[in-house]
Amino acid sequence: MKSPIYYIKVWRKLFLMSLKRSRSYKTELVSRLIRALTIILLQILMAQSLFSMTDEIAGWTRPQYYLLMGTYSLVMYISWGFFAVNLFRLNEKISKGELDYSLTKPTGNYFELVFGEFFIDDMIPGLGGLVMVLLFIFTQPVTLVGSLFYVISLLIGIVIWLSISTIFATVAFHNFKLKSLDLLPSLSQLGNVPSNAWGKWEIVTKVLFPVAFITVLPAQTLWRGLDINTLLYSFVIMLVFYTLSRILWTISIRKYESGG
């Protein structure tokens, strides 16, 4: 079992490789920046259209909803950069017989297949989300402590999303023709809706598919203030889902049979 320092060093090299790749493919970088701008405009357009019909959505005002959208963007695009692209490629690797090579790497199969490459280009559209969050922080009454707990909640949310994505990805080891990860973009949209909007179904977003902790809780921490019980509960959910994802991963990868 290798130490966390080892993995940090490996990941640092992956990060530098990604930066080098971005420098080589400048056109890609520029088009991603333009896409980031388009996404910001789209989000603003959507929010403006929604709020032209009402003053609040499920108790969330316009700045608070922008914060929610910004948080959603941040979580999603950070995920794309760190692990989502790698997981999406799992089905293709299995169908093309390229998985065997990944399984022999010294970093271990989980690190290799989940974090094996870092995609800085795919994170760039998240800049729009960052702008929205920063705008909220600088224009609304937000404390430094609130911002700190926002970051902690965000990190918890990202780990929960990693766990959910990994659970869906493990289906590929059983049947590589079933791309269960194609469900995630739609499921992630639940994070764009305040969880209390679901009424009696809110429990689904907090237990079964805890997307509320990915976007809604961090956003609420910033504008409503810290609720320590909710934060602790989200931490427990994070541990439960992460443990479940690792167990499922270990069980599922044992079922993998190389076609080569």
Place this chain on the structure above:
Amino acid sequence: MESKSEKLDYKSLWTSFIGGLTIGLKRQKAWRIQLITWLLADAIRIAVMAVLLSLAAKSGDLQASNIVMYYSLLIILVRLTTDFTYENLSREIVFGAFSNYLLRPGHYLAFGLGESLSARIYGLFITIPFIIGIAILYQLGYADFIEFSWQNIVIGALFMPIAFLINFIRGNTYALVAFHVKQIFGLTALYRNLIMILGGEFLPLQIFPTVFFVATTILPFRYGISFPLEVFMGWLTVNEIIIGGIFAILWLFIFILMYIWLYKKSVLKFEAEGL
């Protein structure tokens, strides 16, 4: 002797088309289990939009059931008219695999058309639950803002093949950019986003600001998805349908001409060196 590029061999084109359709159907059949995922993904998306938009509607006119009907119709149209062959094509140009198409008889576009149609045929299976859902909601009276009539359905159905062809030709015209710009993946993602926004796939175009809506009536994206949907829903007057129809056919011809011109310029630049 006439060169291959000068004489249009219709028999080869037809063979290419049938080849694409056959191979496409076999591929779709091999991956048919994926239909379950897509069906669930579409259903979840409808649920999210229904909750969000009905929360936003002040007056209560925009009921969740109406939004469910709207997005169900939208998904049916998206499954039957949207084309993604441009994504594979641009990747093959960039990685040098396009030379395979140059060696084959016929034309890659005919092959791609067959492949795309095979995906539409399998897309029909996904639309069945949504068609049933719409029928049930309509019978229960949850169609306040939809004026179904057999005339609208027939006219809407006539515009659907035009919508598909617009999406197909436009997408394949865009894919030719890969001959000139190898770093295409970010651009493709941007192109996909623009189609979704300006085509009304994300939110109905009618709820956007007026200036934006007017712009979309001139641009070609609306005619790939939103326009047939608006005809089905009975949201357009006869004049609006005629004007929209003229725009749709005009854009189709523009894209065909653009494709022919750009293809001739682009294929000469092709070098199968890959990235």
